[in-house]
Amino acid sequence: MTMRELPPAGRRADFFDGVIAVLPLLVAAAPFGLLVGALGVQKGMSPAEITLMSLTTFAGASQFVAVEMWTQPVPVLGLAIAVFVVNLRHVLMSAAIAPQVRRFGLLRALTGLFFLTDESWALALRRANAGHLSLAYYLGLCAPLYGTWSVSTAIGAVVGGVVDDPARFGFDFVFVAIMLCLAGGFWQGKRSVLPWLVSGAAAILAHEWLPGVWYVIIGALAGSLVGALQPGAARQGRPLDAQEALS
Amino acid sequence: MTADLFTLHPTALLALSGMAAGTYLTRISGFLLLGHLRPQGRLGAALDALPGAVLIALVAPQVAAGGVLMWVASAVTIVAARRLPTLLAIVAGVATLLLLRWVVA
Structure with a gap:
């Protein structure tokens, strides 16, 4: 490296x-x-x-x-x-x-x-x-x-x-x-819609029901999980990898 | 007052050390756990979705609880951020909120 x-x-x-x-x-x-x-x-x-x-x-x-x-x-x-x-x-x-x-x-x-x-x-x-x-x-x-x-x-x-x-x-x-x-x-267009909505909703619910700042972790993980599970996620290449390959 | 400006109580120092150590641990552990991986496939997609998800989760409850005025100001900020430099977008959002609060009050 x-x-x-x-x-x-x-x-x-x-x-x-x-x-x-x-x-x-x-x-x-x-x-x-x-x-x-x-x-x-x-x-x-x-x-x-x-x-x-x-x-x-x-x-x-x-x-x-x-x-x-x-x-x-x-x-x-x-x-x-x-x-x-x-x-x-x-x-x-x-x-x-x-x-x-x-x-x-x-x-x-x-x-x-x-x-x-x-x-x-x-x-x-x-x-x-x-x-x-x-x-x-x-x-x-x-x-x-x-x-x-x-x-x-x-x-x-x-x-x-x-x-x-x-x-x-x-x-x-x-x-x-x-x-x-x-x-x-x-913002990455269409593939950001679902993760963002889920993250926001999960954070609001967690903020309602849980003490402290767990809402940030729960919202972030929920949004990230949806990003990983939504259709096409497995094939989605990372632009950063392409960048790394060039350098 | 001036006398205790530079007071460093031993217990306070101990508490500050614990806070600093705990915080540093959170800042390096994600790197130490994932630093040697080359995220691809679903793990890559999860990390890709993470930044937006963290930032939205940070503010969602405050915006939701902020009422209609803050919803409008948030929308103005988002629209402004797409066209203007960050500083102007922030100013536009805050000015909108202050103006709305002033009008409503």
């Missing part, structure tokens, strides 16, 4: 392509970073602690859950389990992107995956579908997200209460809007 090395100029161009692709999403990440910082301090965490959480866990939804659970004494095991469960969707995501990141080499892949988020993952796969995903492009996606998330957490923690109620400014919908835009990049 050979890793395709780009010349330095190509690497820089790829990195900045990634930065440009992720820029619109930073606008949405920042308010939530401010909010998680402010909430963390309200719950009794020090600004250093909540910022360290953003630097080491770096996963928005699970951090809001953790902050909500943060009491004295700190429920160490409960927090670890809750955060693990909220982030279980990453297992599916890293499986889906495995064919691409393994070309980075094992050590770089394992380092790069530390920065995997819904946003960087979706944009990275979109890039792979459009041609070739380089490590430089992937880092161009991850670095601004990581910087924005941790800096905005720190600011929110120190300044506090900057964003009282995200719903008031429509920020509750910003996340939904981003996910819908990202989903649009994976």
